Amino acid sequence: MSAERERREILIAAIADLLDGISHVAVGASSPIPAAGAMLLRARNQRDGKPPVRISILGSQAHNFFTNGGIELFDCAAQGRVDAFFLGGGQIDSQGNINLVGTGDYPKTDVRWPGSFGSAYLYHLIPRVILFREEHTPRVLVPKVDFVSARAITPEVRRRGGPYALLTNMALFDFDRDAGGFALRSVHPPFTPADIRENTGFIYEEPAVVRQTPRPDPATLALLRGTILDELAETYPAFARAMKQAA
Amino acid sequence: MTEIVALEALAARVTSGQSLAIPVDGSGVAMAATAALLEAGIHDLKLICVPISGLQADLLIGAGAIAALETSAVSLGEAGAAPRFTAGVKSGAFALRDSTCPAIFAGLLAAQKGVPFMPIAGIIGSDLLEVRPDWQVIDSPVGEARKVVVVPAICPDVALFHAPEADRAGNVRIGRHRELANLAYAARRTLVTVERIVDRNLLETEDSAAGVLPSLYVEAIAVAARGAWPLALWDEYPADEAEIARYAAMARSEDGFRAYLSTFLSHRKQVA
Numbered sequence: 254m255s256a257e258r259e260r261r262e263i264l265i266a267a268i269a270d271l272l273d274g275i276s277h278v279a280v281g282a283s284s285p286i287p288a289a290g291a292m293l294l295r296a297r298n299q300r301d302g303k304p305p306v307r308i309s310i311l312g313s314q315a316h317n318f319f320t321n322g323g324i325e326l327f328d329c330a331a332q333g334r335v336d337a338f339f340l341g342g343g344q345i346d347s348q349g350n351i352n353l354v355g356t357g358d359y360p361k362t363d364v365r366w367p368g369s370f371g372s373a374y375l376y377h378l379i380p381r382v383i384l385f386r387e388e389h390t391p392r393v394l395v396p397k398v399d400f401v402s403a404r405a406i407t408p409e410v411r412r413r414g415g416p417y418a419l420l421t422n423m424a425l426f427d428f429d430r431d432a433g434g435f436a437l438r439s440v441h442p443p444f445t446p447a448d449i450r451e452n453t454g455f456i457y458e459e460p461a462v463v464r465q466t467p468r469p470d471p472a473t474l475a476l477l478r479g480t481i482l483d484e485l486a487e488t489y490p491a492f493a494r495a496m497k498q499a500a
Numbered sequence: 501m502t503e504i505v506a507l508e509a510l511a512a513r514v515t516s517g518q519s520l521a522i523p524v525d526g527s528g529v530a531m532a533a534t535a536a537l538l539e540a541g542i543h544d545l546k547l548i549c550v551p552i553s554g555l556q557a558d559l560l561i562g563a564g565a566i567a568a569l570e571t572s573a574v575s576l577g578e579a580g581a582a583p584r585f586t587a588g589v590k591s592g593a594f595a596l597r598d599s600t601c602p603a604i605f606a607g608l609l610a611a612q613k614g615v616p617f618m619p620i621a622g623i624i625g626s627d628l629l630e631v632r633p634d635w636q637v638i639d640s641p642v643g644e645a646r647k648v649v650v651v652p653a654i655c656p657d658v659a660l661f662h663a664p665e666a667d668r669a670g671n672v673r674i675g676r677h678r679e680l681a682n683l684a685y686a687a688r689r690t691l692v693t694v695e696r697i698v699d700r701n702l703l704e705t706e707d708s709a710a711g712v713l714p715s716l717y718v719e720a721i722a723v724a725a726r727g728a729w730p731l732a733l734w735d736e737y738p739a740d741e742a743e744i745a746r747y748a749a750m751a752r753s754e755d756g757f758r759a760y761l762s763t764f765l766s767h768r769k770q771v772a
Contacts, residue, residue: 283577312526314735322678323524323551324609327602331621353573355589359631360596365589367581368573369628370552371601377622402600404625410647412622491578 258499259468260422261286262477263441264387266469267425269293271383271418275336277307279326279379281370285485285492287339287385288316292481293473300476309335313488327371330378333413337381340372344398345384347435347455349405349416349428351376352398359400369402376403377410381417384428389421391454406433424449425466426457434458439466502670502715510691510722511536514658517567519546521608521656521683525554525577526732526739528680530662530693532724535768538563538761548656549574550608550683551601555731555744558582559764561594562757570597570654572604578741579748584757598631605679607654611686616653623649659687662727664736666694670715671702675734684717693724695736 268290272278280288288310295306309326310316319325329335342351343366353369355362376382386393405416405428416428419435423444426435436458440449446463469477478496486493511533514520523529534556542565549557549571557574560566562584574585588594603620610618619640624647629635640648661680666672672692674680684690703709727733730740730747747764750756 320676320678322676322680322682323527324602324605324679324682327605354598354627359627360598361590361592363590365586367575367585368552368571368598369600369626370573373600373626373628374602374620374622377624401625401627407625410624414622 255499258496260441261496262469262474263466264420264422265289265293265477265481266473267420267466268383268385269297269473271420272306272337272381275306275381276304277309277335278337279309279330279335280311280339282312284339284385285489286387287383288488289477289481289485292316292484293477296476296480297473310488315487316484327374330375330414333378335379337383337417338375338379339383339385340376340403341386342384342393342398342402344393344395345386345419346395346398347457348433349384349435350398350401351384351403351405352400353402354400356399362400372403376405376414376416377407377412378414380413380415382415384416384419386419387422389423389449389452391452393454394421394452395454396456406430423452429458432458436460437463439464441466442468502718503720504668504670504697505720505722507532507536507693507722507724508540510693510720511540513689513691513720514542514545514660516542517544517546518657519548521548521550521654521659521687522553522556523550523661523677523679523683524552525556527677528661528663528674528733529556529728529731530660530691530724531556531729531731532727532768533660533662533691533693533722534559535765538565539765543567546570548604548654550679551599551604554582555747558584558747558751559761561585561588562751563761564593566594568595568597570599570604572599572601576744576748579744583748583751587754598628600626600628603635603649603651604654605682607651608682608686610651610653611655612682617650618653619648619650621648654686656683656687657689659683659690660692662693662724662733664695664733665698665702666692666718666721667698667700667702669701670718670721672713672715672718672721673702673708673711674713675711677734681713681717684713689719690717692718692721693727694721695723695725695727695733697721697723
């Protein structure tokens with residue numbers, strides 16, 4: 254379990270780093286690791302006297318300041334008031350397109366996932382969309398998705414939103430919107446660049462020297478294991494409990 | 501005027517073949533009324549999830565009550581995939597209209613404003629446009645020259661939800677769950693179940709009136725104690741995670757689903 258805890262802590266710290274500089278981040282339902290990453294950024298900024306961070310966690314009462322119903326997140330994004338968001342995908346392809354619908358021929362797909370949620374819209378409107386998918390396998394990271402729930406790049410329309418990075422259990426990729434593809438930024442311990450090549454089903458840029466994703470420093474770990482898990486317990490009690498028990 | 505009726509009488513106001521709009525899990529889902537609908541043998545509903553659903557949609561699908569489904573997703577959240585939805589998509593058990601959350605809100609907004617369609621940002625490039633021929637990309641006829649998606653108005657025959665309380669005049673407290681008002685504004689008729697009827701007038705003060713859906717929009721109300729169970733109802737009670745997990749496990753098979761449904765319906769009867 255401590256290996257599992259370390260894996261999660263690296264992801265949470267990586268998310269906090271990816272969010273650096275934003276002022277409002279929204280987190281969708283069922284996303285304890287992104288929520289913890291957002292809370293870590295908020296706590297770190299507060300500790301360091303940096304500008305405050307607003308967090309909207311869907312499904313939370315304590316960490317949700319919206320008062321205009323389900324539509325408010327979407328209106329807020331259209332107004333440019335949401336800087337960052339997280340999307341996943343049953344499939345993510347080399348061009349950053351995501352599929353939340355299913356595999357095979359629509360509509361009677363071989364595998365059916367829940368559906369597109371708000372992705373088709375939010376991908377256009379939120380500047381820093383972090384693709385977060387823990388499973389790093391060739392069946393998830395594919396050359397071309399079977400169904401485009403949300404397209405990453407649309408030259409025919411101007412947009413402020415789109416993918417910023419892809420974070421998995423094994424690695425962190427940057428997304429280059431001009432080139433329209435991913436570039437490997439770092440590999441999480443204990444994996445190697447060869448592991449990434451083997452488990453990624455699409456082509457990406459790989460630098461000559463690949464860095465290791467940093468382990469969180471002691472001060473970050475102290476925040477994470479204290480304040481953050483306490484805050485997280487309101488929305489994700491089971492996740493927070495598991496992390497505490499692993500200590 | 502808003503009528504206060506028994507739960508079965510409320511459910512009887514939904515008839516087979518109608519379009520029925522329901523809110524997302526946790527927003528105020530009328531589960532007791534859903535049980536009453538299933539008891540009454542409702543069928544061929546055109547279900548509109550605003551903007552997604554979970555247990556409620558999956559129960560209605562599994563029971564064979566749905567002819568068409570418009571939704572942005574069906575999921576049991578932490579408990580995983582919605583098994584009857586997944587199986588139903590594969591077997592083509594209902595006509596599926598995949599959507600994206602803000603497009604459903606935009607469709608309701610068009611109905612609320614009495615116009616045939618509503619423009620909406622984003623979406624361009626998504627395959628949803630391929631599978632939704634009723635959505636179109638147009639050149640904006642006014643203002644900034646750009647492409648914009650338009651979606652048709654969504655006018656549900658009936659909206660159905662659950663809330664903590666209503667007063668005797670039929671004003672319903674919806675708190676900050678404004679999506680419930682969006683449902684009611686767009687629907688031809690709105691049916692509401694509540695935990696309790698209160699004697700005070702909810703419109704009496706600015707504070708209380710701010711979170712209230714006026715009775716103008718509400719056709720009928722029925723009392724249903726723990727009416728959202730096993731789903732959560734705001735500050736009133738949390739979701740019964742164990743029950744939802746039990747559903748998720750049992751509903752993986754058709755037989756398991758039938759067994760769950762029968763227990764669920766008899767449990768609801770005992771509460772009533």
